[in-house]
Amino acid sequence: MRRLPPFAPLVAFEAVARLGSFTAAAAELLLTQSAISHRVRLLESHMDAKLFERLNPGLALTPAGRSLLGELSPLLEGLQRLQPPARMPKSPLRLGASAAVISWWLARRLPSFAKQHPDIALEIVPFVDLRQAQETEVDLRLMWELESTVTDRDDQLILPRDSVFPVCHPRLAGTAPLKDLPLIHKGSVESDFDRGREWNWDSWLEQNDLPPPSLKYRDMGSALAAAAEGAGVALGRSLLVQDALDEGRLVRVLPASASLPSSKVHVVRWYGDPRGPLVARWLVDEARSTLAREDTQADLTLARNS
Template sequence: MTARPPFDTLIAFEAVHRLGSVTAAASDLGITQSAVSHRLRRLEDFMGLPLLTRSSAGMRPTPAGEALASGLGELLAGLGELRARCRAAANNGPLRVGVSAALADYWLVARLPTFKAPSTPIELIIVESTAQAIHLDLDITIHWLLEGEARETSTQRVLFREQIFPVCHAGLLPSAPLDDPTRIAALPLIHKGAGAGANAGTEWSWSTWFARLGLHAPAPVGLRYANMATAIGAALQGSGVVLTRSLLAHDALIDGRLVRVLPETWDMPSSKVHLVRWPAVLASDARVKAFVAWLLDAANECVR
C-alpha cells in the first residue's frame, strides 16, 4: 500500500505556501503557530526533504516544496467538492449561499421571500461572513471581484455592474441633491476602510471625489468603519455622508431613508462587479439553477 502524507500536514503546508508565513497560516487555520510548525516538520520528515525556507520576504518553497505545491491546490480543491458531490446526489438538502453582510442586509434579505422553487420547497441557509465562506463548503457564493477578474463560465455568472455615489440621511440634507456640489465639503463624511489612504486613488476614496469636484482642500477626517454594512448603517442614523453602491442604496433611496447628495451625473462606475459562483458538480442541480436565475432577475429589476 502506498504511504500517504498526513492530511493535516498538507493543509498546513498549503496555507503557509499561499500566505507566505507561519503566523498568517495559523490565523487562517485557527490553530497556534507552533502547531503549524509541528505539522510542517512532520511533512518534511515524511518527504525526506526540506520544503520551505525562511527569507526576508517570508516563507518560500524549495524546489521540492514548489513541486508539491503545484499539484496540491488542485487536489485540495477536488477534496473540497466531496460534500458538494454528496449533496448533489441526494438533491434534497439545504442550499447554502455565501454573501457579504452588506449585500445580504441591504439588498438580498428583502427579496428572498419572493424566491419560489420550481417544484419542491428549498431550504436556504445564508452565510453572511466572508471569513466563514472561505472555510465552509457552500453551494453558491456571491463574490465582489475586479471587473477584469470576472468572466462568465459554466460555473459562474456576472450579476451586477454598479455605480458609486454619495448618500446621506434625508434629515441631514433636506434639499437634495446639492445645487452646488462643492458644498459637500461642509457635510460630515463617513469613511470606509482600514485606515487613512487605504482606498486612495479609487472610487471609494473621498480624496478622489474632492479632486473631481475641484475641491483643493483635503477631505476632512471623520468616522471610519471597517466594512460597508456598518458604514451604511451609520449613514442611516444620520451620522454623515457615505460613498455607496447602486444596489446597497437602492431600497433606502426608494423609500426615502437615504437621499443622493450629488446629481446622478457625478456617479462613478465601480471597478468591481458581483459574480455568482457554484461548484462544477452542481452545474446541473435544479436548485442551483433556480436560485441563480431568480438572483439574475432580481438584479435586473433594480438596474432597469
C-alpha cells in the same frame, strides 16, 4: 472505433438552432454567451462544416446545420424521455454573501424566492471578510470582485454593473456643500488595496477639502447604517441602496449624472449542486430589476431638472 461528436457542443448547437439566438441559448442552459459560442465552434471544427450563417441581425442554419438538427432533435427528445423526473435535494442550499448584501438587498427578496420555489430551502451564510468568504463551505457564493480579474467560467454568472455615489439621510441633504458635510469612511488595511478610485473620497472632492477621517467603518453595511442614521455621507453602491432611496431612508447628495461606474462586479458561483444555477439566475434577474429602478429614477431626476 466510433468517432462521436462531443455531447455538450451538440446540446449548445441544438439550443441555438431551436431558439435562434446565442443569448437565448445561454440563458436556457445557464451558461455565458461566450461559452455557447465556444461550444458551437468546437462542434463546427469536429464536423468540419459551418453550421450557422451569422446575419445582421439574426442567425440562419446552413445546409449542414439543418441536416444535423434534423438528426439531432429526435435523439435529444428520446434521451429526455429516458431521464427520470428530477428530484431536488432536500437539504438546504447554502448561499454565502457579504453581511451588507444580505441586510441591504437580499433579505427582503427571499420570501418571494420561497413562494416561487417552495421545494428549495435556502440557508443564508453571511461573510464578514474576504478570508471568511473564501474559506466557508457553501453551495453558492455571491462575491464582489474587480471586473478585470473575473474570468469566463461555466459555473458562474455576473450581475449587472453597479454605480457608486454619495448618499445621506434626507435631513442632511442640501444643508451644506458635500465638502462641508461629515464624511463616512469605509475600508480596512486588508480591503483598501484592491478597490477602485470611485471608493476614495479624493475622487469626489479636491484634496484640500478632505478632512482626516475621524471614524472608519470596516464594512459597507455599517457605513450605510451610519448614513441612514444621519451620521454623515457614505459612498454607496446602487444595488445596496436602491431600496433605501425608493423609501426615502437615504437620498443622493449629488445628481445621478455624477455617479461613477463601479470597477467591481457581483459574481455568483455555484459548486456542483443542481439547484445552484437556478438560484444564480434568480439573483441576476433580481439585480437587473433593482438596477432598472435606478435608471428610472435618474431619468425622472433629469426631467425635473430640465
